[in-house]
Amino acid sequence: MKIGIVLYPTFGGSGIVATELGKELAKKNHEIHFITYTEPVRLGELRKNIFYHEVTTSDYPLFKYTPYEQVLTSKLVDVVKFEKLDLLHVHYAIPHASAAYMAQQILLDQNIKIPFITTLHGTDITLVGKDPSFEPVINFSINQSNSVTAVSNNLKMETNKLFHIKNEIKVIPNFICIKDYELTNNNFYKKRFAPNGEKIICHISNFRKVKRIEDVLKAFEIISNDIKVKLLLVGDGPERSCLEKISRESNFKNNIHFLGSLKSTKEVLNISDLFFLPSSTESFGLSALEAMACNVPVIATNTGGIPEVVIHGKSGMLSNVGDFKNMAENAVEILSDEKKLIRFKEGAFNQALKFDVKNILPKYEKLYENCLKNHFNK
16 A cells, blocks of 8 residues: 555654554555655654655745645645555644645545545644634544544543544554564663662653653652662653752752653663653553563553553552652552562563554554545445
8 A cells, every 4th residue: 555644753652653653564565655844753764665755834924824734735635646645644633634634625626536544642632622723623624534543542532522523433552663672781771870779760751741740750759768769851841941950959869860852762761660650641651651661660640541551550550640659659669579570570561562563553454444445435
């Protein structure tokens, strides 16, 4: 199949999953065309069966803001026509689904039929979608999609609650390629941050308020009273400066390290003993899955789609949002008992195996086949 994938090309979960999906499909001899405004961060070097089409924008004196949706629509029409694509798979509802619908109608006027699939990732529904100014467009675009998927049952439920959805939403979870997270020289990295055998806790995110990273710092201070431990914070964003100020005023400031944005996080995850995810909401929790792929148990909140990824008592421990004391207690319970820590590490990895790409990719291929069949049999 020739598949056009539309995505946000940044470090966010939707862009990472969309890029990895395209790369895995290309390995199975599908022809993949990424369509976005800059090269996806996970795309990397030139690869067989993969093509990139840049959506270029220009400033017009008439417009206060660049009309990206219209430019994207035109680019989709162009790529579909001249690359002879079979279908479009758009990730994130705004503005990708509406642009795909407009492109579909323009092409239909030229006697070219092409279906499009919309995958919902989370904030396009739970955050952006709550804005009344977007509601009619999101609602229409989802219902006009030839197929719709969501990355968790929780997101499917939230979408149906917030919008008037007539389309069936299929749940296909996020995935990882387990072998990509293997690392053999762990001791080299571990000694850099924990030279005296300290346990390592890490957190990776975009440092937004919804991630509640201050709860990580509060829990870490409690944990530090019982266990020798180091904290590694990976990422960057609007909350970082405030969090750095808090950490510098902490009694354990020398044990807290801000590492900034890293293109590869597996080096940090592979030396960690616990991963913290205290978010107020997560539609899936891809960072938690990546941690578990590195044999790292997860201390997280029992919100959104996280309980579908992290199994309480097996691959990690879950607490109510904001209950950093309970999160600290759970961390101490696991870290203070080496046998229990090993058991949780094994449980984390076994849970991650369920989300390996080899288990998820066939679901997408079947979706594509059914979408094409249904669209052209109408």
